[in-house]
Amino acid sequence: MSEVDMAVIKPEMMKSYIWLQTVDGSIQQVEQEVAMFCPMICHEIIQKGMGSSKNYAISLPPRVNPSMLSLILDYCRFHQVPGHSNKERKSFDEKFIRMDTKRLCELTSAADSLQLKPLVDLTSRALARIIEGKTPEEIREIFHLPDDLTEEEKLEPLKNSTDDPRIRLLNRLYARKRKELKQREKLKNVETEEDRADERSVEDLLSYINGGHRDSKGDKTSKGKKKNRRRKDQQKNASVEEFIETHEKDSDGLNFECHGAEVDKLQPNPGGTSKLPGAEDDTFPHKVEFDDGDIDDEIDPALKEKIDREVEDFARRLNSDWPERMQEILSLGQERRPVNGNGSSRKYARPDSEWK
Amino acid sequence: MGDSSNQDLISDLPQSIIESILTRLPLRDAVRTSLLSSKWRYRWATLTHLVFDEDCVTLSNDRALFEDKLINFITRALFLHQGPIHKFQLCTSYLQSCPEIDQWILFLSRKDIKELVIELGESEWIRAPSCLFKCKKLIRLELFRCELDPPPTFKGFLCLKNLNLYQVFVASDAIESLISSCPLLESLSLSYSDSLTLNIYAPNLKYLCLEGEFKDICLQNTPLLIVMSVAMYMTEDIAEHMQQSSSCNFIKLLGSVPYLERLIGRIYFTKYLSIGDDRGRYPVTYSHLKIIELYQVSFEDMKEILVVLHLITNSPNLVELQISGSSNTLTAMEATDLDFWDKECPSPCLFDRLKVVKMTEMSGVPHEMEFIKFLLESSPVLEVMSIMPCPSVMDGRLNMLIELVRFRRASARAEIVFIQC
Numbered sequence: 001m002s003e004v005d006m007a008v009i010k011p012e013m014m015k016s017y018i019w020l021q022t023v024d025g026s027i028q029q030v031e032q033e034v035a036m037f038c039p040m041i042c043h044e045i046i047q048k049g050m051g052s053s054k055n056y057a058i059s060l061p062p063r064v065n066p067s068m069l070s071l072i073l074d075y076c077r078f079h080q081v082p083g084h085s086n087k088e089r090k091s092f093d094e095k096f097i098r099m100d101t102k103r104l105c106e107l108t109s110a111a112d113s114l115q116l117k118p119l120v121d122l123t124s125r126a127l128a129r130i131i132e133g134k135t136p137e138e139i140r141e142i143f144h145l146p147d148d149l150t151e152e153e154k155l156e157p158l159k160n161s162t163d164d165p166r167i168r169l170l171n172r173l174y175a176r177k178r179k180e181l182k183q184r185e186k187l188k189n190v191e192t193e194e195d196r197a198d199e200r201s202v203e204d205l206l207s208y209i210n211g212g213h214r215d216s217k218g219d220k221t222s223k224g225k226k227k228n229r230r231r232k233d234q235q236k237n238a239s240v241e242e243f244i245e246t247h248e249k250d251s252d253g254l255n256f257e258c259h260g261a262e263v264d265k266l267q268p269n270p271g272g273t274s275k276l277p278g279a280e281d282d283t284f285p286h287k288v289e290f291d292d293g294d295i296d297d298e299i300d301p302a303l304k305e306k307i308d309r310e311v312e313d314f315a316r317r318l319n320s321d322w323p324e325r326m327q328e329i330l331s332l333g334q335e336r337r338p339v340n341g342n343g344s345s346r347k348y349a350r351p352d353s354e355w356k
Numbered sequence: 357m358g359d360s361s362n363q364d365l366i367s368d369l370p371q372s373i374i375e376s377i378l379t380r381l382p383l384r385d386a387v388r389t390s391l392l393s394s395k396w397r398y399r400w401a402t403l404t405h406l407v408f409d410e411d412c413v414t415l416s417n418d419r420a421l422f423e424d425k426l427i428n429f430i431t432r433a434l435f436l437h438q439g440p441i442h443k444f445q446l447c448t449s450y451l452q453s454c455p456e457i458d459q460w461i462l463f464l465s466r467k468d469i470k471e472l473v474i475e476l477g478e479s480e481w482i483r484a485p486s487c488l489f490k491c492k493k494l495i496r497l498e499l500f501r502c503e504l505d506p507p508p509t510f511k512g513f514l515c516l517k518n519l520n521l522y523q524v525f526v527a528s529d530a531i532e533s534l535i536s537s538c539p540l541l542e543s544l545s546l547s548y549s550d551s552l553t554l555n556i557y558a559p560n561l562k563y564l565c566l567e568g569e570f571k572d573i574c575l576q577n578t579p580l581l582i583v584m585s586v587a588m589y590m591t592e593d594i595a596e597h598m599q600q601s602s603s604c605n606f607i608k609l610l611g612s613v614p615y616l617e618r619l620i621g622r623i624y625f626t627k628y629l630s631i632g633d634d635r636g637r638y639p640v641t642y643s644h645l646k647i648i649e650l651y652q653v654s655f656e657d658m659k660e661i662l663v664v665l666h667l668i669t670n671s672p673n674l675v676e677l678q679i680s681g682s683s684n685t686l687t688a689m690e691a692t693d694l695d696f697w698d699k700e701c702p703s704p705c706l707f708d709r710l711k712v713v714k715m716t717e718m719s720g721v722p723h724e725m726e727f728i729k730f731l732l733e734s735s736p737v738l739e740v741m742s743i744m745p746c747p748s749v750m751d752g753r754l755n756m757l758i759e760l761v762r763f764r765r766a767s768a769r770a771e772i773v774f775i776q777c
Contacts (some may be wrong), residue, residue: 105365112373124373127366128380136391143366145393154391 018045019057022066027057030073037076068110073102075119084309097126104130129144150308177310194195367395371402372656379405384412387433401436405443408433412449416616422570427456427607434463443471453480459470462487469493470515481525489513499524506530512537520545528553565621571597574608581613587622594726606663611640618647619667626650630659645671646709651680655723664727667703676679677731678714683721697726706766710735716744720752729763740769744775 010219016032018041035051036042044050044058051058060069078084079090097104104123131139136154138145151170378400379388386400395450413425432448453476464472465476465487472494474480475694482502496518504526516538521531526549534555535541544558545565553572555565561578567587571594575581586609588594606629610616621629647668652662667672667718715729718724732741745753760772 097468105369109369110375112370118374120373124376125380128377131377131389132381132385139389139392144364145367145396146364149391149397150396330599 015161015306019054020051021057021059022064023062024066025058026066027054028066028069033080034073034076037080037116038072039117041114059182061110063113064110065106067103068106071107072110072114072119076116079118093122097122101130102125105143116297151312256310278342364393364395367393374399376404378403383407390492397483398436398438402439403437404440405445406433406437406441407443407445408448409446410448415416421449423454427751428596430460431456434460437467439467441467441469443473444472445471446468446471447475449477452477453482456485457482459483461485461491465491469498473498475522481523495703496520498522504530504534506534510534510537511752512539514539516541518543520549521549523548525549526552532557556667566634569594570609572601573628575610575612578613579615581616582611583618583620584616585620585622586625588624588625590624591716598628602633605629608632608669610642614640614642616642617643617644619645620649620651622651624652626653626660627662629655629663630657640670642667642671643673646673646675647678648674648676649678652682654725655681655683655721655727658696658723661723661727668707673709674707675709676712676714677710679718680716681718681721681724683719683724692773694722694726697730705734707731707735707738709737711737711739712755713738713741714744715742717746718743718756720748721744722758725756727760728760730768732763732765732772734766735770736766737771738765740771740773742775743775744777748777 002205008180017029018032018035019027020030020035021027028040032045040061041058043049063341064072075096079089086094099107102167104126108123108127130142135144139145364438371436372378378389383406386403389400390398391394405644407424408430410422410427411427413422416422416425419457426448434441441464444460457474461472462485463666469491470493472488472491473496474482475498478501482499484499484502484504486507488520489506491513494513495515497513497516498520500522502524504521512534517540519535519538519541520543522545524546531546531549531552535544538558540560541558542560543563544556544561545563546554547567549564552568552570554566554570555574555576557577557579560580562576562580564578564583565585565760566583567575567585567589569589571593573586573588609629610619613694647742650667651662653664664679668677710731713730713735715724728741728743733740743756745756757774762773765772
């Protein structure tokens with residue numbers, strides 16, 4: 001401990017030391033004037049009288065690990081000396097923040113927990129410089145961010161999305177799919193409502209069983225139930241699988257055109273930003289009976305996942321073969337082609353027909 | 357710390373830091389962070405500082421399309437925004453006045469806006485909507501090229517500290533009452549709002565910058581003023597008005613600013629000050645005034661010279677003086693009242709703190725030289741006197757130098773620097 005030696009040799013230069021303890025338990029001694037540069041430590045010393053001895057070491061916040069602490073102390077040691085010129089400070093700062101991104105983030109976090117604002121500003125600026133001008137993929141790569149957004153969500157917000165036909169189509173497809181699933185969900189919910197301990201429907205059941213007075217809701221439910229059971233078996237998962245199936249088959253071009261064509265025929269383009277969740281076309285609500293309520297809440301998350309995956313797949317395909325597809329669409333026009341299997345295309349084209 | 361190397365490095369930093377990072381990004385990049393991951397989707401939407409300019413959208417050759425894109429961008433950004441907006445800045449020459457501005461300002465007025473800066477293209481002026489005056493929490497307002505017409509029910513911006521109006525069309529009484537109804541106003545800048553007659557009542561005003569064709573300026577109540585910069589342009593109207601004016605402009609402008617530290621006067625400033633009845637002594641000593649910069653001082657006009665002398669002799673702590681001349685060489689050479697300097701010039705006069713003097717645009721006319729001589733004699737701690745002749749004066753330079761060399765200097769350390777240009 002050379003500082004201690006020095007203190008012995010030159011008593012007039014004796015500095016006072018502060019004891020700091022990091023979250024991993026290790027304790028170290030730091031010159032007081034250096035440590036006091038951090039407001040949090042300063043506060044601990046002055047207001048709580050801590051830090052004067054090993055037993056009363058100041059516990060630093062968990063985000064400050066020993067290596068970060070030493071970096072921060074280096075920073076403090078330089079800056080707390082009043083003699084440096086602004087230029088010197090700037091060049092020190094420039095050199096100081098040259099480190100890999102991981103450490104930079106840890107440093108920002110540690111500096112923030114010690115309330116060392118100048119260092120937080122410095123590191124924030126450095127992080128902003130890293131982010132600026134990069135594509136989302138690059139940024140995700142640098143910061144190890146999970147790529148957990150749907151394709152739809154990844155479309156750049158605030159862009160004039162009516163310009164890009166891809167987005168329009170994607171929007172429409174997504175909206176249709178969600179509508180499908182929402183309807184299915186409603187059917188499912190109606191059933192599960194009866195299974196759950198929902199007082200009203202149990203009463204209804206009882207009254208129905210007892211042949212008593214039924215309110216209109218009960219009526220609907222039971223009728224719906226019959227219909228739904230049939231439908232559920234046939235439709236629900238089947239069509240979802242079909243959708244995936246038809247994608248995976250290499251008649252991509254065909255499917256795409258089909259749906260695109262159908263979509264074009266039936267739904268006027270509302271345009272608008274893809275960012276609004278649950279954006280729906282105007283035509284449908286009038287044809288189908290809906291309960292009110294938030295669309296998003298009613299879709300089962302697992303199902304939602306599925307939709308997202310499908311749309312993602314779809315979008316990926318879109319993104320890769322867009323020019324060719326465009327050609328195909330334009331040349332083939334609105335021609336409708338039958339798709340293998342259960343005429344799934346027809347299902348998507350006119351879901352309302354299935355209700356009647 | 358020390359978990360898998362693929363751990364998310366940044367998303368869990370505290371919101372204040374994320375905001376600090378996002379604020380340092382150009383707005384377009386900040387908005388793009390919503391594409392990064394689910395945690396980042398709406399992070400940008402709570403930013404309180406929104407700075408828009410033409411970089412927000414991709415450039416395009418089609419002007420109208422570009423404008424549309426930009427308008428769309430701004431509208432949508434505002435629409436998606438959550439929480440308060442403290443700063444809104446829109447500075448771009450690519451956008452002209454558009455009807456959407458009214459809606460944006462209305463939106464902002466509901467979002468606790470504190471700083472509002474709007475500077476658009478030059479061909480059309482905005483008409484400030486009345487909802488602007490409902491932004492109760494405004495602290496800073498900067499408007500360029502707009503028409504301002506406060507409604508009669510407007511009681512003032514009670515938090516406003518900083519007002520900057522550039523090329524703003526506003527009536528004199530409207531601007532006067534606007535200024536006086538902002539009790540916390542500290543900094544005022546009015547540029548090119550023409551033909552105003554101003555009575556400034558601003559008890560907290562510290563920084564004042566006026567530039568344009570002013571008929572009349574009176575600092576009625578600005579006791580805390582620290583820095584004053586005035587550039588007065590002249591028109592025939594104003595010249596006439598000045599001729600007919602009987603009040604003393606010097607007092608009106610500089611009569612009650614005891615804490616003034618820096619004074620900058622341009623164009624017809626000294627002329628303006630010289631007008632008026634200057635009988636009687638001036639009561640004010642500018643004991644804090646350290647820097648005086650006066651441009652376009654005409655040394656042909658004795659009155660203007662008196663104004664300058666008066667200023668500097670009443671500023672005992674003056675450290676730096678900069679004077680830029682604008683004399684007409686031909687007429688000024690025949691100066692007749694040169695005896696003023698020997699007889700009436702205030703003396704003995706010592707500028708105890710004056711260290712730096714810069715004389716620019718010097719034509720070498722007699723009064724200029726006498727003035728320089730006077731300064732050299734009266735500045736015991738002078739360090740540098742730099743003299744830059746007027747570029748058009750070529751022949752007179754040698755004479756100037758010859759005279760300069762003769763002058764006595766009160767300060768042994770004084771350097772006289774003659775700058776050739």
